[in-house]
Amino acid sequence: xxxxxxxVRDVAKYYGGRIGCADVSFDLYPGEVxxxxxxxxxxxxxxxxxxxxxxxxxxxxILFDTRxxxxxxxxxxxxxxxxxxxxxxxxxxxxxxxxxxxMSVSAGGNVGERLMAVxxxxxxxxxxxxxxxxxxVEIDESRIDDRPTAFSGGMQQRLQIAxxxxxxxxxxxxxxxxxxxxxxxxxxxxxxxxxxxxxMGLSAIIVTHDLAVVRLLxxxxxxxxxxxxxxxGLTDQVLDDPQHAYTQLLVSSVLQV
Amino acid sequence: MIRLENxxxxxxxxxxxxxxxxxxxGASFTVTAGECVALTGNSGAGKSTLMRMIYxxxxxxxxxxxIGDTDVAKAQPREIIALRRETxxxxxxxxxxxxxxxxxxxxxxxxxxxxxxxxxAHAKARDLLTRLNIPxxxxxxxxxxxxxxxxxxxxxxxxxxxxxxALLLDEPTASLDATNRETVLTLIEEAKTRGTAIVGIFHDHxxxxxxxxxxxxxxxxxxxxxx
Numbered sequence: 365x366x367x368x369x370x371x372v373r374d375v376a377k378y379y380g381g382r383i384g385c386a387d388v389s390f391d392l393y394p395g396e397v398x399x400x401x402x403x404x405x406x407x408x409x410x411x412x413x414x415x416x417x418x419x420x421x422x423x424x425x426i427l428f429d430t431r432x433x434x435x436x437x438x439x440x441x442x443x444x445x446x447x448x449x450x451x452x453x454x455x456x457x458x459x460x461x462x463x464x465x466x467m468s469v470s471a472g473g474n475v476g477e478r479l480m481a482v483x484x485x486x487x488x489x490x491x492x493x494x495x496x497x498x499x500x501v502e503i504d505e506s507r508i509d510d511r512p513t514a515f516s517g518g519m520q521q522r523l524q525i526a527x528x529x530x531x532x533x534x535x536x537x538x539x540x541x542x543x544x545x546x547x548x549x550x551x552x553x554x555x556x557x558x559x560x561x562x563x564m565g566l567s568a569i570i571v572t573h574d575l576a577v578v579r580l581l582x583x584x585x586x587x588x589x590x591x592x593x594x595x596x597g598l599t600d601q602v603l604d605d606p607q608h609a610y611t612q613l614l615v616s617s618v619l620q621v
Numbered sequence: 622m623i624r625l626e627n628x629x630x631x632x633x634x635x636x637x638x639x640x641x642x643x644x645x646x647g648a649s650f651t652v653t654a655g656e657c658v659a660l661t662g663n664s665g666a667g668k669s670t671l672m673r674m675i676y677x678x679x680x681x682x683x684x685x686x687x688i689g690d691t692d693v694a695k696a697q698p699r700e701i702i703a704l705r706r707e708t709x710x711x712x713x714x715x716x717x718x719x720x721x722x723x724x725x726x727x728x729x730x731x732x733x734x735x736x737x738x739x740x741x742a743h744a745k746a747r748d749l750l751t752r753l754n755i756p757x758x759x760x761x762x763x764x765x766x767x768x769x770x771x772x773x774x775x776x777x778x779x780x781x782x783x784x785x786x787a788l789l790l791d792e793p794t795a796s797l798d799a800t801n802r803e804t805v806l807t808l809i810e811e812a813k814t815r816g817t818a819i820v821g822i823f824h825d826h827x828x829x830x831x832x833x834x835x836x837x838x839x840x841x842x843x844x845x846x847x848x
Contacts, residue, residue: 393699551720558719562734580719584698598677598698605679609635616636 367429369394369567370415370535375424377407377414383591384410388424390586390596394534397561397568399582399599401575401614407591408571409539415569416456416537417446428453428535451481455528459540461520465512465527471498472508474527482531497526501556518549522556529560536568542577554580575618579603587611622787622818623652623675628684628694628842630670644670648684648842654786657809657819659833662840668822671839672789675820676711677701688787706734711789712780716764716772724767725750725760728778735783742782749778752804770796781808788812790821794828806832 368391377384385407392398400408413419415426417438426438431453438446450456458464465474475494476484484490495505501522503515512520521541528536541557542550558581561568570581578585578599585602587595587610595608606612629646633639645667652658660668673679674693675686681694691704705711710731718727725746732742750760753774759767764775773796780788793809794802802825809832812819823829829836 396699555719555721579717583702597680598701600678601680601698604673605632607633607680609639612635 366394367435368392368427369396369429371425371427371435372415373425373427375411375414375421375426377410377419377421383407384419385414385588385591388593390593392535392567392569394567395565396584397566397570397582399578399585400569400571400588401573401578401585402588403573403614406588408588410591411588412537412539412569412571416454417450418456431534451478452531453534455531455533455536457524457528457536457538457541459543461512461517461524464524465520467512470509470511471503471515471523474512474523475530478527478531493530494526497530498523500560501526502552518545518553521545521549521553525553525556525560529564529566532564534567536566538568538570538572540572540574541570542574543572550577557581575603575615587614622654622689623820624685624687625649625651625675626685626687628671628674628686629682630667630674630679631682643844645839645842646844648839650837652787652818652820654816654818655813656835657813657821657833659829659836660820660822661829661836661838666838666840667842668839669791671842672791672820672822676709676789677705706731708785709787709789710780710783710785712777712791712793714773714776714791714795716776718764720765721763723761724755724764724775727764727775728782731779731783745782746778749782750775752808753778754801754804770798770801773797774801777805777808781812784812784815785817787818788820790819790823792822792824794823794825802828 370392373389375388376386388411400411402408410419414421427435428438429435469477472491472494475497476490479490479493495508498505498508503519503522512523515523542553545553554577570578572578582599584597585599586593587602587608589610595602595606595611602611603615606615626649628648630644632642632644648671660671662668670679674681677693684694686693688704688709691700693701725743728746728750729742732745755771755774764772767775777793793805797805806828809819821833
């Protein structure tokens with residue numbers, strides 16, 4: 365039996381007396397994609413930021429099965445170790461591509477920068493890999509020297525994905541990756557994410573409020589309300605046979621197209 | 622291959638005064654390899670509910686649902702996903718796909734997920750699409766724009782592309798013309814010969830007579846109504 369790639373135990377984050385998230389525990393296995401849904405204010409983004417090390421949780425353990433050092437609690441890592449992890453084995457796709465890109469650097473530079481951060485030095489190989497990745501996310505090679513400011517929202521989001529995945533991470537955090545994009549662009553991005561997850565065997569944690577997105581992308585689902593996980597399970601089971609009152613309300617509130 | 626033991630199902634409607642509806646109790650039966658069992662009963666008797674529980678789509682309230690050596694009623698999500706990938710196929714009445722993905726890729730996907738080489742998977746997909754009379758001009762288009770009957774056939778192709786040891790069929794011959802219906806029935810017979818255990822819902826009587834070895838009336842599992 366394989367071991368979990370990522371284990372979360374009793375993670376909590378408080379904002380003063382208010383609960384950001386509390387009592388969150390789960391195991392994520394290699395190749396698994398987990399969705400986290402809930403309305404705004406339910407604590408899903410707080411949780412994701414705690415897991416990815418952007419926020420410091422007030423309690424709990426966040427264990428990651430590192431390539432070289434075995435299972436480590438990321439909260440106990442040194443800052444350089446955590447930075448190294450976040451640009452090698454981890455990736456974070458922001459809702460707003462501008463938060464994940466360097467807007468003053470060319471598209472190729474955005475992709476190449478992450479490679480250089482892990483030690484790539486030869487210009488021609490870096491550029492070749494950048495071209496390869498732009499192709500994979502369906503950005504024309506001729507745009508490699510353009511800055512992301514000249515890209516549409518959908519292209520920026522695809523560039524952000526290329527920048528994140530070029531180093532071959534094993535765990536990807538995504539915060540509303542399709543939010544703010546129009547539906548035709550969303551569909552294209554979903555298709556792209558699905559095939560990349562399958563080809564690269566990625567594990568991913570996707571925060572979204574869009575139930576249709578999790579149905580297509582996530583194997584399993586956690587539903588959050590007021591900082592707590594109220595229901596978790598297989599994605600289609602949670603959506604088609606919800607057990608908790610809040611999940612039932614959430615599922616029945618979706619407009620049919 | 623498929624064994625149900627004392628399965629029951631309740632729905633709790635929290636947002637409607639927490640009404641608890643008991644819909645099934647004491648459902649027990651076995652389907653062996655190469656056997657096809659038809660679920661019968663009036664509309665609302667729980668045929669689809671039972672089938673969805675076997676697939677892990679609905680959560681059983683109690684009892685055990687064994688597919689090989691996995692108990693779907695208690696398995697972890699990743700165990701059910703592995704089961705669906707390797708062992709348990711399902712042809713539902715509705716096609717659910719990612720927009721923009723070509724029909725031939727939709728059909729080949731279950732093979733690609735289990736590591737079949739791209740060319741082999743696509744050859745098998747093309748073969749099934751041909752047998753099910755999906756015109757070749759449509760193969761590179763997304764099935765979302767297809768007619769109901771065409772979508773149903775794409776769904777069937779996807780369900781039969783892999784030789785699953787266990788297969789669930791929800792009205793596989795509904796909305797099909799005579800030729801395609803014949804093809805689907807042949808596909809079912811071929812699967813049985815290979816040793817697939819099948820549970821099906823067939824409103825099409827002659828089809829049921831032809832492929833089913835046994836019928837199970839689901840209404841016998843309805844809870845006794847207390848007046």
